[in-house]
Amino acid sequence: MKKELQPIIWEDAKLQLIDQRALPAKEIYITLEDAAGVADAITKMVVRGAPAIGISAAYGVVLSYYHRQGNVELISQDFKTLEHSRPTAVNLHHALARLKKVWFDELESHGGAHGAFEAIGQRLLEEAKAIQAEDLEYNVAMAKHGIKSLKESTEKQTIKVMTHCNTGSLATGGLGTALGIIKTAAHKGFVEHVYATETRPWLQGSRLTAFELNYEGVPVQLLVEGGAAGLMASGEVDWLIVGADRITANGDVANKVGTFTLAVLAKQFGVKVMVAAPSTTVDMSLESGQQIPIEYRGSEEILKAAGYADGFDMPVYNPAFDVTPAAFIDLIVTEQGAVKPAQLASLFA
Numbered sequence: 001m002k003k004e005l006q007p008i009i010w011e012d013a014k015l016q017l018i019d020q021r022a023l024p025a026k027e028i029y030i031t032l033e034d035a036a037g038v039a040d041a042i043t044k045m046v047v048r049g050a051p052a053i054g055i056s057a058a059y060g061v062v063l064s065y066y067h068r069q070g071n072v073e074l075i076s077q078d079f080k081t082l083e084h085s086r087p088t089a090v091n092l093h094h095a096l097a098r099l100k101k102v103w104f105d106e107l108e109s110h111g112g113a114h115g116a117f118e119a120i121g122q123r124l125l126e127e128a129k130a131i132q133a134e135d136l137e138y139n140v141a142m143a144k145h146g147i148k149s150l151k152e153s154t155e156k157q158t159i160k161v162m163t164h165c166n167t168g169s170l171a172t173g174g175l176g177t178a179l180g181i182i183k184t185a186a187h188k189g190f191v192e193h194v195y196a197t198e199t200r201p202w203l204q205g206s207r208l209t210a211f212e213l214n215y216e217g218v219p220v221q222l223l224v225e226g227g228a229a230g231l232m233a234s235g236e237v238d239w240l241i242v243g244a245d246r247i248t249a250n251g252d253v254a255n256k257v258g259t260f261t262l263a264v265l266a267k268q269f270g271v272k273v274m275v276a277a278p279s280t281t282v283d284m285s286l287e288s289g290q291q292i293p294i295e296y297r298g299s300e301e302i303l304k305a306a307g308y309a310d311g312f313d314m315p316v317y318n319p320a321f322d323v324t325p326a327a328f329i330d331l332i333v334t335e336q337g338a339v340k341p342a343q344l345a346s347l348f349a
């Protein structure tokens, strides 16, 4: 098995992000030195995936602190810029809230003391690194809980799964959420075949998931987006396993657009649905998925891919996410265990 891809690297007081838009053709790293650059990289999908967005934003705060020389007003502006970089994944807000708390606590405890500047910067960096390391720990725990549930669900010795978008090492602190479960189960010989949807329009499935599984030697078959119904109807899929960008208290799940379609199909054809996400993706402040802010992206992204000339305009309905109601989900797996959507609130009470 080859080494996992490293999407987020902190080195020499700079943030390096693998440009996920260029994969799989090229492995290029972009070096960032300020928060505005990080926010721009998040908006433009250089880095994507809910946990990876949160981790990058946390390092963005560290960059802001040094770049702005500790200036409270300018750093506060950078927090806002980072907060607005993408709306749906709540991990971004959880990470920024953690960094903000550390910053305020440190400012209060150090006052204007000599040497405070460097001490505060070090604490911010430690916190960003902790968020990244914890995410990997959560993924390992999710893989354990997820595989246990998959095994308990069947008498079969091996299963076939479908996944959507990219939820692997590229989208997280390492290993992955849904894809972490899938990869680990495949390495143990329990998952025998993975169908990865293309995931239009950004093709995270073809460009990243299929690439990542292939890179790690996991048997993967790329699935054209329109082929999911026929495939599920044929009985070739045991579980649909996906990630999440935000999960509300009632167990509704926002994830990459098309997840809802797949979950409806899964219900129709008796395929079970598992959602895997760390607690940093759970938003207990929202009662239901109707309250989740959904990102709508520009028409130019779609028209350009379709070959229209630059500047040509036409209305395009282009949501980046959709909300799958809890009723379509069998299990939600977090680092704390696997539960039915209705039990989520008591787990996080």
Ligand code: MRU
Residues within 6 Å of the ligand: 048, 049, 050, 051, 089, 164, 165, 166, 167, 168, 171, 172, 176, 177, 178, 204, 242, 243, 244, 245, 255, 256, 257, 320
């Ligand atoms: O637009 P993206 O690529 O950021 O969307 C990513 C997804 O929807 C993922 O499924 C989700 O963030 C989980 S990543 C572990």
